[in-house]
Amino acid sequence: MIKELHSYAFGIGTKNSNGEIIEVFYPRPKVDVNELETKRLLEISSLKTAGFIELSERQADQIRESFKEGLFEDQAGIFDGVSAAKTSILVLQVEDVAPTTIPEAYLKLHLLSHRLAKPNSINLNGLFGVLKNIAWTNHGPIDLIDLPSSQLAARAKGEMLSIDSVDKFPRMTNYFVPSGVRIADTSRVRLGAYIGDGTTVMHEGFVNFNAGTEGVAMIEGRISAGVLVGSGSDLGGSSSTMGTLSGGGTELVSVGENCLIGANAGIGFPLADGCTIEAGLYVTAGMKINRLDENGVLIEVVKAKDISSVKNLVFRRNSLSGNVECIPDASSISLNEELHSHN
Amino acid sequence: MIKELHSYAFGIGTKNSNGEIIEVFYPRPKVDVNELETKRLLEISSLKTAGFIELSERQADQIRESFKEGLFEDQAGIFDGVSAAKTSILVLQVEDVAPTTIPEAYLKLHLLSHRLAKPNSINLNGLFGVLKNIAWTNHGPIDLIDLPSSQLAARAKGEMLSIDSVDKFPRMTNYFVPSGVRIADTSRVRLGAYIGDGTTVMHEGFVNFNAGTEGVAMIEGRISAGVLVGSGSDLGGSSSTMGTLSGGGTELVSVGENCLIGANAGIGFPLADGCTIEAGLYVTAGMKINRLDENGVLIEVVKAKDISSVKNLVFRRNSLSGNVECIPDASSISLNEELHSHN
């Protein structure tokens, strides 16, 4: 018998002109569901493993009845809004399985952005295939099949549909803004990003789904899918963390704590705590590097990936010799207090 | 006698407070117009070479009459919307001439984005001078002369005009979304871009007007005006194709098929099929390069532009010597199937 759900959520969906659900908004997804609530949700929904239902009036009433018994207390504040919508949804999964429907896929993305699951910790297999490519407009999400007629109709009335994105992933902030963050240009943080408390994502920053920051961070560079950045780190403007989805290497990149990747710099290997990459330098995984001691004496020539566990290194390209070298760094960077204490 | 128009379109225009047209939306522009339709359009419009008319009720009726004769069949689905608008427009050009009015300029830009004309194939002379600088807002396009009063009026009502762009070129997607594309941040693709079927433009990607991709491509870098990217190529995050409009060189850049320009890399010369630029390396046209054979033996020192027709080269900066070199590459890149099969 099932004792505990991995996760569930009540949400509001949008349908296209064919009556298909194209996206779902879950204001308060929940993980680690207790036994009583688990039992009730499975009864009401008749779901067995993972899936979703569109809530009928009767089912919505059953949920409301449950509030009186003290169940789903944390959902009371949002359920009236959810059940007032045209398409109200209950999604759940008994175990963390690959998403096979749009409501399940959106549950996964919400879990990440609500900080209920860390990047690389949940099953996202097949996600791209499940998600629909949608026009995200100032009048909400519109399926591409419905877009031309919507655009023409708006124009005929003297209005204009403004389309922010044509993509499988929406902006995170249109679904949830986690506590203690600033995101200067929300179009650059996808739903499914995990943004730690105390993180500022500046205009040039970017965070893909299933990627993010552990805590306080200044992000003016790009965090590729799968990459997690440790607390106290700073990614300079246009800096790059090489991804594995397209074009990049196969080495899974990460950034430790208190690292600084300079403006226009980049890494193709995991960076240990306290490391600095000089502005403008791109260090790939297989790049050969002169490793120097604290006196500047050559110790060895190594590939970057082979010293990816060594902390407190500074990587730079010697401006006179042109070679790439790394040296131990005793000092450490510190983020600007004023910038980060007021999120 | 004129037998065939180069192109025509029915559209909906916006006027400023002076009654001047400031932009036009053409839902279905058309090229290679047949003899009968050509004759009819010239009759109805009284136009001789290139230009536009605002459709009167009588002219709109004449178009509708023509539908019954089987003319303009492809326009039937959009003409009701067009003619219902306040400012309905017919634009045409007998030959491909330089645009001299805003409706003509917008026709050119539409032809490119509807994939009816390839970049560098049509006459855009004087385009900048014809286009108006406009505030593109959540309430549609507003001429800058009308903006301050519109902003104040909105505020007085407790609303806010949100301005996405102050520019001569609007977002392509507010006019047309071609088939098989994803454009994660639509503010970075101008009307007049040519986006091939199967192209994904990620958040950091950018495509200017009169530029684009031939087919399947992953674009996380910047495609400057005049640059066309071949099928199967990948432009890494923040990568640059040097433009000729401002600041860059005079060498017209292009990217062949199956190329990879790494993150934060760039080119100032045409790149042949199958070439790779290492992440972080900017190769300008006149840059001297050590050309190596497959065994790493120096063949010659050449300028980048002098080997722009050589395929399957890898360009990199040697991390130990600091010099820029290129070597033959037998392997080839392949785009991620899952990412591109679901556009």
Added chain:
Amino acid sequence: MIKELHSYAFGIGTKNSNGEIIEVFYPRPKVDVNELETKRLLEISSLKTAGFIELSERQADQIRESFKEGLFEDQAGIFDGVSAAKTSILVLQVEDVAPTTIPEAYLKLHLLSHRLAKPNSINLNGLFGVLKNIAWTNHGPIDLIDLPSSQLAARAKGEMLSIDSVDKFPRMTNYFVPSGVRIADTSRVRLGAYIGDGTTVMHEGFVNFNAGTEGVAMIEGRISAGVLVGSGSDLGGSSSTMGTLSGGGTELVSVGENCLIGANAGIGFPLADGCTIEAGLYVTAGMKINRLDENGVLIEVVKAKDISSVKNLVFRRNSLSGNVECIPDASSISLNEELHSHN
């Protein structure tokens, strides 16, 4: 006795659900206020040094009475709009002091963007602490404490709040568009930016508050807080001017007149007039550079910051030796006439 105010403005504010002002729009801020107007404003407001009042009906009438006496003539066109709003504000400062309230902070930012104060010329101490982190949406600014309920309410009605930014600084253009500028992606220019007449900020350009351009310029790179770019200069795509707020150095960066910073290049030191940084090269303040004469003969090895007053230098990384060098440049760049003459 106070004879002249440093500045004042009438504006429209937005309040959160607690009745606190979260931002203010000033359509026509004013500096160098004459004696009569100064006297009147101090009388009406009862303010002594710096601060704001919410205009009562009576106070608004007093302002209107003053128009009849010829006072505040420049404000007549906007005062009806301002006083029609729910929250009408008068802000003033006798001297240029650190902002301690949100209306004062917004006055400072407006002064910069209206070109009434140059970057680094006014007191912005404590600005970050005063400003509130706000969700900037297609329905105006919303305090983060009110956001979840607003998002749910919109969804329940089948609408979607689209959030452009979660930040302390709004887009400049939603407050003011100065004359003679194009800003292709307005999300990348903060209120408090100073954008000179004749400047084009392309999609990849960015301008922070208290930073900007003196006059004609082509900006495709990032202008960090505190950085001012001279007339006739061109910042290439993704180019970087190192900031001092976070992660960067302590050297205050600036860019002279007629400079060119190539695409993906960057500087960490002040650049003198007529200097060029080659595409892809990042020159930090302490970087050692081979300084060559016009014949390419080595003069000396210097740190970049030590030649920051030398004009007309070209900085490049020698592609064969790998070292960074600079040489005198007789030629000068010129911006594309057609691009800039039609703003």
